[in-house]
Amino acid sequence: MSEQGRHRQEGAVPAVEAHGRARICLVEDEMAIAEAISFLLEREGWQVELVADGAAAIDAIRRARPDVVILDLMLPGRSGYDILRDIKADPALAGTRVLMLTARGQERDRERAATLGVDRFMTKPFSNTELVGTVRVMLSGPAGEAGG
Amino acid sequence: MREGEARVTTGGEEAADPRGIGRRIRARRRTLGLDQKALASRVGISPAYLSLIENGRRRVPKALGERIAAALDMTPALLFGAGVGAGWEEALATLAGRREPTDPPRPEIAHLGRLVAEYPGWARLILEQGREIEALEARLAILADRLSGDPYLADTLHALLSSVTAVQASADILARTPELAPDEVERFRFNLSVEARRTADRARALIEHFDRSRLDKPLEATTPREEVMALLARHRHHFPAIETAAEDGPAAAREAAGSIAAEIGGALSAEARPLLRAALEQLAEDATALSLSDLAAAIEEVGFDPVQLSARLDLMAARLFRRLVVLEARQEEADRDGLGLVAFDRAGAVLWRHQGEGFALPRLRAACALWPVFRARPDEIGQHQLLTDRGTPIEVWTAVEIRPGAEGVARQIAWQLVRPVPRMAAVPAGDRLVVGASCRLCRRGACPERREPAFFAAPAPAAEAAPLEPD
Numbered sequence: 316m317s318e319q320g321r322h323r324q325e326g327a328v329p330a331v332e333a334h335g336r337a338r339i340c341l342v343e344d345e346m347a348i349a350e351a352i353s354f355l356l357e358r359e360g361w362q363v364e365l366v367a368d369g370a371a372a373i374d375a376i377r378r379a380r381p382d383v384v385i386l387d388l389m390l391p392g393r394s395g396y397d398i399l400r401d402i403k404a405d406p407a408l409a410g411t412r413v414l415m416l417t418a419r420g421q422e423r424d425r426e427r428a429a430t431l432g433v434d435r436f437m438t439k440p441f442s443n444t445e446l447v448g449t450v451r452v453m454l455s456g457p458a459g460e461a462g463g
Numbered sequence: 464m465r466e467g468e469a470r471v472t473t474g475g476e477e478a479a480d481p482r483g484i485g486r487r488i489r490a491r492r493r494t495l496g497l498d499q500k501a502l503a504s505r506v507g508i509s510p511a512y513l514s515l516i517e518n519g520r521r522r523v524p525k526a527l528g529e530r531i532a533a534a535l536d537m538t539p540a541l542l543f544g545a546g547v548g549a550g551w552e553e554a555l556a557t558l559a560g561r562r563e564p565t566d567p568p569r570p571e572i573a574h575l576g577r578l579v580a581e582y583p584g585w586a587r588l589i590l591e592q593g594r595e596i597e598a599l600e601a602r603l604a605i606l607a608d609r610l611s612g613d614p615y616l617a618d619t620l621h622a623l624l625s626s627v628t629a630v631q632a633s634a635d636i637l638a639r640t641p642e643l644a645p646d647e648v649e650r651f652r653f654n655l656s657v658e659a660r661r662t663a664d665r666a667r668a669l670i671e672h673f674d675r676s677r678l679d680k681p682l683e684a685t686t687p688r689e690e691v692m693a694l695l696a697r698h699r700h701h702f703p704a705i706e707t708a709a710e711d712g713p714a715a716a717r718e719a720a721g722s723i724a725a726e727i728g729g730a731l732s733a734e735a736r737p738l739l740r741a742a743l744e745q746l747a748e749d750a751t752a753l754s755l756s757d758l759a760a761a762i763e764e765v766g767f768d769p770v771q772l773s774a775r776l777d778l779m780a781a782r783l784f785r786r787l788v789v790l791e792a793r794q795e796e797a798d799r800d801g802l803g804l805v806a807f808d809r810a811g812a813v814l815w816r817h818q819g820e821g822f823a824l825p826r827l828r829a830a831c832a833l834w835p836v837f838r839a840r841p842d843e844i845g846q847h848q849l850l851t852d853r854g855t856p857i858e859v860w861t862a863v864e865i866r867p868g869a870e871g872v873a874r875q876i877a878w879q880l881v882r883p884v885p886r887m888a889a890v891p892a893g894d895r896l897v898v899g900a901s902c903r904l905c906r907r908g909a910c911p912e913r914r915e916p917a918f919f920a921a922p923a924p925a926a927e928a929a930p931l932e933p934d
Contacts, residue, residue: 345625347654351632354647358640389621418624439628443635 337361337454340381342372342398343416344390348439352385355443356450369393373401381411383453388417388424396431403432412453416441482519483544483552484528487576489517491535491542494574505534541580551579551586557854558593561906597853604904615672623665629658687735691742692816694731700746700785700804700817701792709750716747742815746789749782755790762790767800769860769880770844780844780862781806784880788817803881806864807836808874819881831905832912833898835861836879848884852899852906856884 339356343349344367353363366375369390376384376398384402388395395415402408412434417424425436435449492502503513506527515521523531525539532542552575559570571578579586633655637648708719720743728736753776765771769787773780788804801820808814811830830837835847839861847859860880868874899905902915 345629347629347658348625348632350650350654351629351636354636354651355632418621418628439624440631441628443632443639 337383338364338379338381339383339385339450340364340366340372340376340379341385342366342369342376342390342395343385343387344368345387351443352446355447359447359451361450361454369395369398372398376402376408376411377405380408383450384411384413385450386413386415388415388428396427399428399431399433414449414453480544481516481522483576483579484523484542485517485519486552487542487544487580488513488531488535490574490576491537492517494577495535502531502534506530544576544580551583551590552576554590554593555579555586558589560854600904604900607903616669619665619669619672623662623669626658626661626665630655630662633658687732687738688814690731690735691738692813694727694739695742696817698727699788699792701789702743702746705743705747705750706755706789709747709754713748713751716751717744720744720747746785749785749789752782753778753786755786755793758786758790767882770846773844779864780860781864781876781878784860784862784878785815787880801883804878805836805881806876806878808876811837814876815878820883829901829903829915831899831901832914833896833910834879835859836877839863839877839879841865841875848895850895850897852897856895858882858884 337360339361341349341352341356341363343352343365346367349365349367353365356363364375364379364381366372370392372386372390372393384398386395386398390398395417399413399415402411402413413432414435414437415428415433416437416439418439428436435453437446437449488502492499499510499513499517503510506513507530508527512521516523523543528542529539532539535542555575555578556572559572559575633651637643637651637655643651702719702723704719704723705716709716721740724736724740724743728739731739757776758772761772761775765775769780769783772778772787773783776783778786784804788802791799791802799820802817803819804815804817805813806815807830813830835845835849836859839845841863843862845859845861847861849857849859851857858881862878864876864878866874866876897907899907902910902913903917905913905917907913
């Protein structure tokens with residue numbers, strides 16, 4: 316917890332304020348879901364980068380240094396847990412918050428994601444309003460407020 | 464003891480169920496606060512003789528029974544247990560041992576004799592409920608296996624949730640965004656239609672999956688190998704045509720296996736059919752190696768002793784085990800011991816299963832790690848006396864079959880033959896290893912090998928009384 320806590324504190328000033336337009340990286344392999352989410356986020360004025368492959372995700376995230384990563388748990392190439400672990404271990408991504416999406420809402424998955432330092436956890440199917448609302452809170456609220 | 468006693472007083476027919484009678488006498492005597500000596504002198508027999516009677520080791524002549532009943536102020540009918548099924552007391556004692564609550568009041572085991580004699584209706588109800596619970600637990604075991612160990616179900620549900628998510632998100636955008644550009648409308652409509660179709664397909668697949676596993680059908684089969692094992696088990700691994708053909712040599716037996724595979728394989732999935740054929744060819748090879756009449760003759764000579772049988776017949780133990788199961792299938796139901804046979808690869812996957820009587824063999828995954836099969840050694844036939852978590856004494860033999868494997872790594876298949884010991888055979892429970900089928904349904908209490916909690920928290924006293932068998 317201590318390392319994660321430190322990261323979160325460093326990221327306490329949302330990066331959004333620094334560069335104006337919020338950047339979101341969406342890691343999702345189901346194209347129909349990805350298109351819908353991208354549309355919803357872009358409509359809010361946020362900048363969305365889409366990654367459909369688990370193996371390519373961490374490089375794209377390191378490059379983009381997004382404010383929020385929306386991360387699907389079940390991905391081809393690499394699991395969402397591994398990507399989450401990499402994000403949380405990377406000091407350069409200390410300000411990046413992670414929303415994990417999964418079709419498996421079991422307590423076990425939730426706990427594992429929480430252990431790895433996930434900021435929010437959401438199960439599919441979700442409502443669009445709920446998703447956008449959650450991302451908005453993650454962008455504006457104080458960092459490190461995990462939940463979901 | 465005055466030796467003539469029993470003979471002198473043998474006036475009429477002797478009553479059956481001496482154990483029940485003995486227990487009732489002891490229970491009543493203790494209720495009245497009499498010691499053996501006092502009661503013995505009242506009815507004119509020696510305390511030693513009374514002790515034998517109370518321990519169920521002497522039948523009670525009718526006249527003596529009547530005298531004892533009079534001395535104990537109970538009716539002879541009550542003492543002899545009129546209207547009571549044989550073995551009720553044993554069955555009730557087993558039930559009580561299995562479900563004994565941790566707090567008082569606990570079942571009054573000492574008064575079982577009186578419960579059965581005075582309240583046969585209640586006794587019967589308890590027994591029937593016990594049996595019903597057993598049946599429900601067996602069903603639950605299968606369903607639990609199905610839900611937790613069924614990768615197809617998990618994958619399909621995951622895919623279904625994914626497409627539902629896409630449908631919901633796309634439909635919501637279309638419904639709530641009046642300012643959508645025409646190409647966006649087009650895109651989300653397209654996605655909606657594709658994902659709606661996928662949702663329907665996946666839902667249908669799910670329904671078919673459940674339909675295949677309806678409760679009124681056997682639930683064994685979730686994988687092709689499970690299908691084959693279930694089918695072979697329904698035939699008790701016995702195919703008379705193979706036995707007959709085996710008399711004409713290996714080629715004929717193989718051919719018979721082929722035609723049986725064609726005949727009964729129709730009910731299986733296409734993937735399962737080659738596995739069925741391989742299993743039947745194995746049975747044919749076994750039949751060629753040892754005829755059932757030779758096996759029966761050898762058992763006649765040395766008894767049911769796989770160690771000796773294997774030596775005498777110069778037969779690989781795994782093959783002997785399979786032949787013993789086939790031989791038993793040929794016998795009348797009443798003469799069967801209820802043999803079970805199960806084989807695992809070293810990764811613990813079940814390769815062969817022949818369910819026996821009175822004990823549960825592990826299914827799918829997560830077998831009880833205490834079963835001797837997981838300690839089987841290639842160079843010997845292991846022989847063990849165990850108790851199941853339900854209190855059934857069993858004998859177990861293990862053997863490892865070595866077959867050619869991948870890249871020079873030999874395949875080791877561990878076999879385990881299980882034979883329930885008749886309940887009435889006195890078994891000292893104290894030093895026996897207690898095994899279950901799988902953790903979720905095990906009644907064993909403390910267990911160093913437990914990897915999953917049990918559905919039923921009630922501790923099994925037998926397990927606590929039994930320290931682990933030294934390895």
